[in-house]
Amino acid sequence: MSDAPLTLYAHDLNRRFGRHGAVNGVSLQLHRGEVLGLLGHNGAGKSTTLQILTGALLPHSGRIEICGFDLARQPDQAKACIGFLPETPPLYRDMRVDDYLAFAAMLHRMPRKKIADALAETKRRCGLQDAGQQIIGTLSKGYQQRVGIAQAIIHRPEIIILDEPTVGLDPSQIRDIRALIRELGDAHSVILSTHLLGEVENICDRVEIMHHGRLIYSDSSERMMQYGNGTMNLEEVFMEIIEKHIAENNASGELTP
Amino acid sequence: MIRLIALKEFRSLLHSPTTWFILGALQFILAWSFLGRLNAFLELQSQLALIANAPGATQVVATPLFGIAALVMMMLAPVFTMRLLAEERRNQTLALLMAAPVSGRHIVLGKFFGLMLFLSLIVFDCTVMSLVLALGTLMDFGLLFANMAGLLLLTASYAALGLYISSLTAQPIVAAIGALAVLFGLWLAEASATDSNPVWHALAPTGHFQNFNAGLLDSSDLMYFVLFCAFFLLLAIRRIHNNRIYG
Numbered sequence: 011m012s013d014a015p016l017t018l019y020a021h022d023l024n025r026r027f028g029r030h031g032a033v034n035g036v037s038l039q040l041h042r043g044e045v046l047g048l049l050g051h052n053g054a055g056k057s058t059t060l061q062i063l064t065g066a067l068l069p070h071s072g073r074i075e076i077c078g079f080d081l082a083r084q085p086d087q088a089k090a091c092i093g094f095l096p097e098t099p100p101l102y103r104d105m106r107v108d109d110y111l112a113f114a115a116m117l118h119r120m121p122r123k124k125i126a127d128a129l130a131e132t133k134r135r136c137g138l139q140d141a142g143q144q145i146i147g148t149l150s151k152g153y154q155q156r157v158g159i160a161q162a163i164i165h166r167p168e169i170i171i172l173d174e175p176t177v178g179l180d181p182s183q184i185r186d187i188r189a190l191i192r193e194l195g196d197a198h199s200v201i202l203s204t205h206l207l208g209e210v211e212n213i214c215d216r217v218e219i220m221h222h223g224r225l226i227y228s229d230s231s232e233r234m235m236q237y238g239n240g241t242m243n244l245e246e247v248f249m250e251i252i253e254k255h256i257a258e259n260n261a262s263g264e265l266t267p
Numbered sequence: 268m269i270r271l272i273a274l275k276e277f278r279s280l281l282h283s284p285t286t287w288f289i290l291g292a293l294q295f296i297l298a299w300s301f302l303g304r305l306n307a308f309l310e311l312q313s314q315l316a317l318i319a320n321a322p323g324a325t326q327v328v329a330t331p332l333f334g335i336a337a338l339v340m341m342m343l344a345p346v347f348t349m350r351l352l353a354e355e356r357r358n359q360t361l362a363l364l365m366a367a368p369v370s371g372r373h374i375v376l377g378k379f380f381g382l383m384l385f386l387s388l389i390v391f392d393c394t395v396m397s398l399v400l401a402l403g404t405l406m407d408f409g410l411l412f413a414n415m416a417g418l419l420l421l422t423a424s425y426a427a428l429g430l431y432i433s434s435l436t437a438q439p440i441v442a443a444i445g446a447l448a449v450l451f452g453l454w455l456a457e458a459s460a461t462d463s464n465p466v467w468h469a470l471a472p473t474g475h476f477q478n479f480n481a482g483l484l485d486s487s488d489l490m491y492f493v494l495f496c497a498f499f500l501l502l503a504i505r506r507i508h509n510n511r512i513y514g
Contacts, residue, residue: 065365066365066366068511085368086370087368089366089368090368094362096359098362100359100360100363102279102358104279104282105282113271113275114367117364118368119368
């Protein structure tokens, strides 16, 4: 995987909200064709990290390069390479699905003549073929989530960033979305945040665990599952890693927040 | 990008039933006052014919119509500006624009021009109503043009102010009440200011509109409106930028 080109490079990101440090010294690298899972408790700083990577939030320090463009210096070129699904899908409820997706594509500077093809392909991938003329507000939660994902991939970005993409879906929808993410991961780079360990097991190539704004563990997902000589399931591994991190911090005299 | 956001804003206004309801009610009010003035003009016509330099149909019918439209616009503009950014924030759709390769300038100007495209329909509507007079009488087209330009500039200043207030909050209703309070306050200050106190006359948009309303094209009034719009649009762009800094 490491010989594939680097699509995202983030170095030493820091972000505070008031005096509370939400993200502390996070560094990430992502190669093409890789699915990275960002794992952590609620409030660990996952969403903040993802927002910083998309340029929706400015970091207090640190550097981000996306497809070779510096996010701070060339924001337009860099952001055109990203597709982002926030925690709440950013849907205009009074628009039709087709109009909304075309708007999202044009917003990401997709040439007008390529849009019809991209729209058809994206709707097929997300299972929205029959929903094109429907008003978004009338769709069910699962379909709205699919429109949210479609919005993030329609302009064929190099990097797709999904913030808890399967929250609130029923099991069959979760299976469909996971298959879709796996498929996207073949040609693009995907980062997804989650607190569902099963998701990591199923779709991620690599795992980063976040705790109190820091990355405390990084490895391939197979290696993570072998942690503790295969005697533990993924939940136990996850808890073990976090507890070990807390114990180390206490031992070194550092105050845990 | 500005055009894309403006057209999206314009379309979403036209797709909303509330918009058409408001437009219908507005047309009723404007038509009612137009007919009232026309009636008064027809009754006075015989007396007016005896006066030298008597006011014409444009001055008696069209000018008051634009005066009323200006007053109605003060209450109407906040209703339309309230959604612009506050609703995006409340529905968390602002994330789409913030993560897309568009700057705060594109977002704010796109929303401003989209709304202006819509509000200029109302100005256009007043103009067309007045032009109907040309079927029966000679019109003062210069005066009509001054009124049209004045109402358009006044509307733009209200839209810019409302857009800025909408960028401050996540509640559209708060944005509407805030914008209405500021516009109403400026109007009251201007209306109650005595001639010895020219500051309020200079500060309030309504005072500058009155010159246009009387057919007086003054470049200082024009500059006032341009600066007023630019000031509040820049504040709104700054507010959007701060969104990236403070979250």
